Amino acid sequence: MPRYFIDYEDGQVGLRDEEGACYADLHAARDAAIAALPDIGREPPPADGRRAFTAYVRDEAGTVRCTVTLNLAAECHPER
Secondary structure: OOEEEEEEEOOOOEEOOOOOEEOOOHHHHHHHHHHHHHHHOOOOOOOOOEEEEEEEEEOOOOOEEEEEEEEEEOOOOOOO
16 A cells, blocks of 8 residues: 655645555545544634644655545624
8 A cells, every 4th residue: 555644734734744645545634634634623723813734745755645634614793
């Protein structure tokens, strides 16, 4: 099975996958990235309530093969 590496960033902090994992194919690695993003998205957003979380799936050569993005937008509507 091929080894893929999944890196994450949110515009401020990046996590680089140095170990990787074996997946049946590129789509399985993409699905693993998709599954992880909601957990990463639980971090509190900045004051403006907006944050984009991105996962980059790299192959063993270091080439980015997939990009997965989760956008978070939180707005409050105070009573008037």
